[in-house]
Amino acid sequence: MIDLRSDTVTKPTSEMRKVMAEAQVGDDVFGEDATVNALEDKVAKMFGFEAGLFTPSGTMANQLAVNVLTDQGDEVLIEETGHIFNYESTAASHLSSVLLRPLQGTKGKLSADLLKDTIRGQQDWEPRTKVIALENSTNKGGGCCYTEQELAAISSFATQNNLSVHLDGARIWNAMTATETEPTFYSRIADTLSVCFSKGLGAPVGSMILSSQENITDARRMRKMWGGGMRQIGILAAAADYALDYHYPLLKDDHRKAREIAEIIDECSDLLIDLDSVETNILIFDVINTTAEEAVQQLAGEGIQVVPFGPRTLRATFHFQIMDKDLQKVKEAFRIIFN
Numbered sequence: 001m002i003d004l005r006s007d008t009v010t011k012p013t014s015e016m017r018k019v020m021a022e023a024q025v026g027d028d029v030f031g032e033d034a035t036v037n038a039l040e041d042k043v044a045k046m047f048g049f050e051a052g053l054f055t056p057s058g059t060m061a062n063q064l065a066v067n068v069l070t071d072q073g074d075e076v077l078i079e080e081t082g083h084i085f086n087y088e089s090t091a092a093s094h095l096s097s098v099l100l101r102p103l104q105g106t107k108g109k110l111s112a113d114l115l116k117d118t119i120r121g122q123q124d125w126e127p128r129t130k131v132i133a134l135e136n137s138t139n140k141g142g143g144c145c146y147t148e149q150e151l152a153a154i155s156s157f158a159t160q161n162n163l164s165v166h167l168d169g170a171r172i173w174n175a176m177t178a179t180e181t182e183p184t185f186y187s188r189i190a191d192t193l194s195v196c197f198s199k200g201l202g203a204p205v206g207s208m209i210l211s212s213q214e215n216i217t218d219a220r221r222m223r224k225m226w227g228g229g230m231r232q233i234g235i236l237a238a239a240a241d242y243a244l245d246y247h248y249p250l251l252k253d254d255h256r257k258a259r260e261i262a263e264i265i266d267e268c269s270d271l272l273i274d275l276d277s278v279e280t281n282i283l284i285f286d287v288i289n290t291t292a293e294e295a296v297q298q299l300a301g302e303g304i305q306v307v308p309f310g311p312r313t314l315r316a317t318f319h320f321q322i323m324d325k326d327l328q329k330v331k332e333a334f335r336i337i338f339n
């Protein structure tokens, strides 16, 4: 099977397993795991934040950010396709007692213009708007990226209105690759950033929340309270560190693979894709004459796995373990089934 369901399906390579086996470890609840401490410092420095905290999942990193940036009864603005709103159950209301307010943007992105007139909290029957939650690249938005200008405009809007900005950067690595943005840019436009090592970077586990030392101290206490205190996690941090050094540079090639398949999809009479929306490693496209479920079955019959993303919508995702010979098979299958 050629698995295009997600960039989370990669398996640790033998080189990665070797650095995991050899990692220096200690009890991280006591702050004594040298490998995770070094990784937290390295990634914080890379993005220009004061501190970082390793988490078992991106969901936990996002929810810690929501928690440290809000008080009970606050409101978080988010694009309606956002991960925090769609794929993290009711965590924000459950864990932090805040309201998520979905706004309809484009390709998963908010804009300073769209945010105008959304702020409330003057009246005691209103929630207090406190945070703007962004995602870069966007997942349900088809892997689209914010430009630096768009982010800077949202950030200055936030500053003017006393709001914090959280950036869900599960795929910030893809966004940086596509837009050639310097990592330190993000600490200038966001109060908290979450990054993920287990998507296209290919580590088996791990995300990180980055912010000020004060926020990370709060997040660390909350991570423990939520059951996320871990022990000898140098094994996991070593995998994440390896992924950063050796797999991050490969993302460019994932984007090339996605683009090649997008062009084949564009040529298929039964498929519809917006080529302009193909910026990174995610393709979201529509079937015209069948349902998404049917198309998934047809592709599975040719040895290719994709996921349905709506009644007529499919998602295909590319990663470094999709080889060029796999790509040839994918192209042939699309031409056979959808022409």
Ligand SMILES: *Cc1c(COP(=O)(O)O)cnc(C)c1O
Pocket (backbone or CB within 6 Å): 056, 057, 058, 059, 060, 062, 083, 084, 135, 138, 139, 168, 170, 171, 196, 199, 207
């Ligand atoms: C995958 C993902 C996350 C984190 O998901 P986990 O499965 O909890 O690690 C967060 N945000 C986005 C946009 C994602 O795609």
